[in-house]
Amino acid sequence: MKKSKGNWTLEDIKKKEENLLKELSEVKVLEHILIKKVDKSINKEEAKSRKAYFEVMHFSFNDFAQAIIGACVFSFAPFLDTDPWNYIPLINTMFLFSIHIFFMLCIIIALNYEFRDKFNLNWWFIKLLLKRFFYIYFSVAMVMCLVLVLIARLDYLITAETAFRNFLAIQTVGLFGAVTFSFLKK
Amino acid sequence: MAKKKIRSKEEDLPDKSKHVSYNLHFREAHIDNFNIDFLRYYNKKEFFFALLGSFLGFLLWRRFVFLSGYFDWLSLNQLYLLVVAGGVCFFLITTFIAHLAVNNIVKSARIVGRRGLFTFTVMAVTFVLLSLLTGAINKDTLMLYVIRYFLICIMLEAVFAVPLDYGLAFVAGLWDKKDKKIR
Numbered sequence: 001m002k003k004s005k006g007n008w009t010l011e012d013i014k015k016k017e018e019n020l021l022k023e024l025s026e027v028k029v030l031e032h033i034l035i036k037k038v039d040k041s042i043n044k045e046e047a048k049s050r051k052a053y054f055e056v057m058h059f060s061f062n063d064f065a066q067a068i069i070g071a072c073v074f075s076f077a078p079f080l081d082t083d084p085w086n087y088i089p090l091i092n093t094m095f096l097f098s099i100h101i102f103f104m105l106c107i108i109i110a111l112n113y114e115f116r117d118k119f120n121l122n123w124w125f126i127k128l129l130l131k132r133f134f135y136i137y138f139s140v141a142m143v144m145c146l147v148l149v150l151i152a153r154l155d156y157l158i159t160a161e162t163a164f165r166n167f168l169a170i171q172t173v174g175l176f177g178a179v180t181f182s183f184l185k186k
Numbered sequence: 187m188a189k190k191k192i193r194s195k196e197e198d199l200p201d202k203s204k205h206v207s208y209n210l211h212f213r214e215a216h217i218d219n220f221n222i223d224f225l226r227y228y229n230k231k232e233f234f235f236a237l238l239g240s241f242l243g244f245l246l247w248r249r250f251v252f253l254s255g256y257f258d259w260l261s262l263n264q265l266y267l268l269v270v271a272g273g274v275c276f277f278l279i280t281t282f283i284a285h286l287a288v289n290n291i292v293k294s295a296r297i298v299g300r301r302g303l304f305t306f307t308v309m310a311v312t313f314v315l316l317s318l319l320t321g322a323i324n325k326d327t328l329m330l331y332v333i334r335y336f337l338i339c340i341m342l343e344a345v346f347a348v349p350l351d352y353g354l355a356f357v358a359g360l361w362d363k364k365d366k367k368i369r
Contacts, residue, residue, distance in 0.1 A: 161325035
């Protein structure tokens with residue numbers, strides 16, 4: 001029977017449905033294999049806290065706002081009191097940088113505990129956490145640069161070293177505030 | 187003959203013309219209208235291409251532009267506007283491409299923004315590290331010059347890094363299987 005455009009027989013429809021169901025089952029089998037592979041690669045203990053992995057994976061607008069608000073709240077002190085800025089030139093740049101690195105490590109450990117309720121580190125989770133930490137760091141850095149410009153600690157006529165030191169000082173405080181705020185909220 | 191879509195009574199099946207992208211690491215699957223894995227994922231390959239492009243752009247700046255003063259006729263505000271305008275245009279273009287694949291503006295902006303952030307970070311860090319190493323900036327350089335050098339260098343790095351990063355990642359993605367991509 002010659003089929004006109006758009007005129008299907010029941011057999012054709014059944015055949016199509018069979019093919020589609022076959023493809024669906026193939027996709028499901030593949031998905032099952034993939035899930036099995038992933039499950040094997042994850043430690044049994046860590047598989048229990050899968051919810052934590054999905055939470056850390058997605059950096060939503062709420063998380064971004066939390067980080068910004070926490071950073072602003074904790075960095076509000078420089079607006080009120082300019083005395084701490086007089087002590088920054090007395091501190092060695094490398095010491096300031098090492099304090100910053102130390103705080104970054106403390107924040108990573110704190111974030112690890114926040115999501116997994118454990119202090120021990122897991123390499124697979126750390127990779128996810130580093131991405132999230134990068135987002136938090138960048139968000140806080142954007143706001144801290146604005147704060148520095150507003151309080152005239154970052155302008156065209158200061159040297160690169162002074163700008164770097166001011167940035168390190170306020171970024172450390174801002175990161176501390178961003179993570180503490182989300183920690184308190186949880 | 188017209189192609190008729192026949193849906194089974196179970197959950198919706200991905201159309202054969204759509205691209206299914208699996209992310210083994212995060213156990214996510216995405217169904218897009220066409221392959222946008224070069225925008226969705228950022229792996230070592232993309233990082234390497236961005237680094238290479240940034241390095242080439244920096245070389246060009248350091249070797250030919252830094253001492254010649256080629257961009258001296260542009261003021262700082264003009265440089266800033268150029269960089270911001272270029273970034274916004276590129277963001278809009280890539281968001282449009284992602285929107286065609288994802289059919290959701292927020293999701294496409296999120297994908298593109300995240301992707302661009304990584305490339306921008308690689309360019310910025312490359313500038314800072316290589317400038318310090320080559321002596322283009324030092325601790326006594328005024329921020330006026332640092333910002334100026336940064337804006338010019340970012341423009342030149344973007345000329346190389348963006349095509350290499352996005353372009354080669356797209357081309358490399360074409361070599362993968364058409365409908366299923368397993369990472």
